[in-house]
Amino acid sequence: MDFYKGNVLRIDLSAGTTAVEPLNMDWAEQYIGGKGLLLRYMWQEVPAKVDPWAPENPIILMTGPFAGTGVTTASRLVVGCKSPTTGIYTDSYVGGSFAPELKFAGYDAVVITGKAAEPTVVVIKDDVVEFRPADKYVGMQTSAVEEAMRKDVDPGAKTLSIGPAGEAKIPWACISTDQYHKAGRGGHGALMGDKNLKAVVVRGTGSVSVGDAKAFLDLIYKLHEEYILTEDNLWAHEEGTPVLVDPVNGAGALPTRNWSAGEFEGAEKINSEAFQKIRTKKRACYQCAIGCRNFHATTFAGETVRGEGPEYETIALCGANCGIDDIDALMKFNELCDELGLDTISTGSVVGLAMDLTEQGINDFGLRFGEVESYVKVPELIAKREGIGAELALGTRALAAKYGHPELAMEVKGLELPGYDPRGSFGMSVGYATSDRGGCHMRTYPTGDEVVAGTSPANEIDAAKIEQIVVGDSSKGFIGQNMSSIKFSAILCDFWAVTPEQLVILFKELWGHDFTEDEVLKIGERVWNLGRLFNLREGVEKDDLPKKLYAESGAFAEGPSAGQAVGEDKFNAMMAEYYTQRGWDASGVPSEAKLTELGIDVRL
Amino acid sequence: MPHVMISSKKCTGCHMCELACSAYHEGAYRPSVARLFSEVNPTTGEIKGHTCLQTACAKCQEVCPHDAIVTKEITVRVKGDYPSKEKNGEVVKGYVLVVDEEKCTNCGECYDVCPTGVIHEHPDRHVAFKCDLCDGEPQCIAFCQNPHVLAVDLKIDKMDRELQA
Numbered sequence: 001m002d003f004y005k006g007n008v009l010r011i012d013l014s015a016g017t018t019a020v021e022p023l024n025m026d027w028a029e030q031y032i033g034g035k036g037l038l039l040r041y042m043w044q045e046v047p048a049k050v051d052p053w054a055p056e057n058p059i060i061l062m063t064g065p066f067a068g069t070g071v072t073t074a075s076r077l078v079v080g081c082k083s084p085t086t087g088i089y090t091d092s093y094v095g096g097s098f099a100p101e102l103k104f105a106g107y108d109a110v111v112i113t114g115k116a117a118e119p120t121v122v123v124i125k126d127d128v129v130e131f132r133p134a135d136k137y138v139g140m141q142t143s144a145v146e147e148a149m150r151k152d153v154d155p156g157a158k159t160l161s162i163g164p165a166g167e168a169k170i171p172w173a174c175i176s177t178d179q180y181h182k183a184g185r186g187g188h189g190a191l192m193g194d195k196n197l198k199a200v201v202v203r204g205t206g207s208v209s210v211g212d213a214k215a216f217l218d219l220i221y222k223l224h225e226e227y228i229l230t231e232d233n234l235w236a237h238e239e240g241t242p243v244l245v246d247p248v249n250g251a252g253a254l255p256t257r258n259w260s261a262g263e264f265e266g267a268e269k270i271n272s273e274a275f276q277k278i279r280t281k282k283r284a285c286y287q288c289a290i291g292c293r294n295f296h297a298t299t300f301a302g303e304t305v306r307g308e309g310p311e312y313e314t315i316a317l318c319g320a321n322c323g324i325d326d327i328d329a330l331m332k333f334n335e336l337c338d339e340l341g342l343d344t345i346s347t348g349s350v351v352g353l354a355m356d357l358t359e360q361g362i363n364d365f366g367l368r369f370g371e372v373e374s375y376v377k378v379p380e381l382i383a384k385r386e387g388i389g390a391e392l393a394l395g396t397r398a399l400a401a402k403y404g405h406p407e408l409a410m411e412v413k414g415l416e417l418p419g420y421d422p423r424g425s426f427g428m429s430v431g432y433a434t435s436d437r438g439g440c441h442m443r444t445y446p447t448g449d450e451v452v453a454g455t456s457p458a459n460e461i462d463a464a465k466i467e468q469i470v471v472g473d474s475s476k477g478f479i480g481q482n483m484s485s486i487k488f489s490a491i492l493c494d495f496w497a498v499t500p501e502q503l504v505i506l507f508k509e510l511w512g513h514d515f516t517e518d519e520v521l522k523i524g525e526r527v528w529n530l531g532r533l534f535n536l537r538e539g540v541e542k543d544d545l546p547k548k549l550y551a552e553s554g555a556f557a558e559g560p561s562a563g564q565a566v567g568e569d570k571f572n573a574m575m576a577e578y579y580t581q582r583g584w585d586a587s588g589v590p591s592e593a594k595l596t597e598l599g600i601d602v603r604l
Numbered sequence: 605m606p607h608v609m610i611s612s613k614k615c616t617g618c619h620m621c622e623l624a625c626s627a628y629h630e631g632a633y634r635p636s637v638a639r640l641f642s643e644v645n646p647t648t649g650e651i652k653g654h655t656c657l658q659t660a661c662a663k664c665q666e667v668c669p670h671d672a673i674v675t676k677e678i679t680v681r682v683k684g685d686y687p688s689k690e691k692n693g694e695v696v697k698g699y700v701l702v703v704d705e706e707k708c709t710n711c712g713e714c715y716d717v718c719p720t721g722v723i724h725e726h727p728d729r730h731v732a733f734k735c736d737l738c739d740g741e742p743q744c745i746a747f748c749q750n751p752h753v754l755a756v757d758l759k760i761d762k763m764d765r766e767l768q769a
Contacts, residue, residue: 068633070623070747096646097619104636143647156636178646205727207634213627221746229750237752281649282753284616287623289750291616295649308649 610653
């Protein structure tokens with residue numbers, strides 16, 4: 001079989017058994033791989049309304065058809081489950097080298113169910129799968145786990161692991177691979193910890209076929225030259241995501257001191273230029289010709305601190321949002337989160353909230369905006385649930401509620417918001433409210449258009465913009481939900497601003513027949529609607545975001561985005577417009593006509 | 605002789621060279637049988653390239669009891685329109701060491717002496733396999749293509765230069 005391996009590996013941790021079954025190729029044709037195929041499998045594998053902490057709630061690892069081929073950026077893996085944090089669908093994408101290795105071992109996907117009686121490591125070496133006791137790895141930080149697996153399993157072993165935070169089931173614990181790459185959002189690491197699964201290790205010596213491999217090499221060589229390694233695209237290699245700090249700050253959209261400002265006066269100490277000064281190396285994910293990852297090194301409190309990153313979201317949430325402009329402290333904080341296995345967006349959000357609660361005199365956590373000494377101690381306290389960490393481990397929503405100030409919690413559906421304030425980038429309001437996994441910037445990214453490229457007004461939102469949010473507009477590079485859904489099914493990285501036209505070329509190779517651009521976008525729409533159905537089935541709260549981010553009363557008094565607000569009426573009108581364009585009813589339920597049109601074979 | 609080198613400093617660890625290598629030689633993407641590899645420590649970011657130095661090393665040839673490692677004349681042309689690639693566009697003549705599969709008995713002597721660890725038993729054919737510069741168009745170099753990286757490149761030693769002259 002070309003591109004796909006045609007195999008799904010099932011691991012039952014309760015029974016200690018494994019099985020291999022054929023990949024459902026009908027679903028693969030309908031949903032391609034990655035996000036789409038994950039959703040179709042989740043519909044089947046997640047028992048309806050299951051308690052997310054129940055052993056029956058699976059963790060599913062899904063590759064894309066292009067993982068293990070030379071298609072640039074296509075090495076990503078998606079991890080999915082019913083989130084123990086939000087209670088709805090969650091998917092998290094991670095680069096590095098795990099997905100290609102899984103394909104070389106012979107599998108497109110892994111479905112992990114049950115709960116091991118003792119801490120366990122699952123080792124996959126081609127067709128041999130074994131359960132190993134994990135006692136000696138318990139408590140280990142993520143880099144140490146990986147090092148141990150290269151020693152104990154195979155020098156070429158690729159590892160997905162949790163750190164102490166996952167073991168302690170911190171709601172936003174993430175899964176790590178290649179140390180700095182995280183399936184970060186939605187608490188997959190916490191569920192892994194609950195399943196007593198410290199790591200999944202894979203070593204594959206097989207192959208991925210693509211038909212005529214030499215002809216395919218020529219094709220991707222052409223794709224790379226024409227679309228990826230272009231002057232326009234090289235910012236990703238030269239600067240990486242820190243390049244966003246200046247434009248977002250300049251637009252008044254950089255979350256600052258728990259979203260109480262949109263402009264951070266210390267931004268220039270933690271912007272791209274500042275990080276370039278401490279840059280030591282460039283790194284790439286597997287099969288990626290771009291190489292956006294930055295290795296940095298510095299010293300903090302007399303000790304060397306190094307890391308691949310931080311990325312923009314970390315700089316925004318753990319930097320500006322905590323009032324931190326000390327680059328060395330930020331590097332240290334990031335390193336701690338990496339090693340402990342904590343998602344930095346959620347960590348920065350909850351720490352910013354605790355600082356806010358302290359500064360406002362609501363409760364003294366001993367944390368203050370910009371105060372380094374207490375700040376760098378927090379990640380460890382959270383991961384161990386020690387001292388203030390025990391309370392912070394509640395997460396942003398529950399912590400704010402506990403102290404009677406839910407309005408200070410900057411989250412959507414229980415997932416902490418990333419680094420773009422809708423007051424400086426209006427499109428993000430509807431984007432956040434309608435995201436399938438809660439507060440997220442990866443489904444649609446109006447900021448790219450409104451702030452970075454400046455091709456669309458940041459302080460306007462209308463029906464045309466809603467259409468861009470729904471579908472996307474590749475001529476302007478506007479990332480929409482349908483477009484990102486198909487892209488994340490393929491799974492390509494955001495750093496390839498792939499167009500439907502380019503996907504047509506790849507999908508023709510994949511399925512051997514022609515696709516139109518509309519058909520490609522239709523798959524994306526199918527995926528998005530299936531995600532909606534899944535969330536409706538499990539019970540999802542109303543689509544909304546913190547009021548101060550769009551109501552007139554929440555507008556900033558000063559800064560670049562001063563006085564700007566979407567406005568409550570406008571927001572509600574735009575949400576209605578969104579549902580209309582989607583073919584959903586006023587409460588966000590897809591119509592029968594829409595589901596039939598999209599060929600979706602499941603119903604609520 | 606013309607041989608491939610991976611710059612530890614420039615390499616980003618994307619393994620495209622291994623994919624391109626195996627696609628060319630194996631007809632599928634199979635890095636476990638690539639003829640070169642980039643050894644990456646993800647935690648430290650340290651990278652070490654492993655490539656065949658061809659006749660500049662020739663330890664496999666010296667040790668082979670069956671004369672199965674033979675010297676072959678080759679003309680190399682590097683694909684890719686990147687001026688910063690050292691030998692871009694240039695036609696380089698030289699020699700490579702290739703395995704004569706008729707003579708190879710898979711005794712393993714060469715596997716033990718290879719200083720860079722790039723000659724092994726082929727898992728399907730059960731004979732030694734190694735880098736042959738892809739009949740003159742090294743795919744690893746062609747696919748290391750980010751103009752700001754270009755970590756895999758062709759190097760030429762003294763004997764080659766004499767041959768050119």
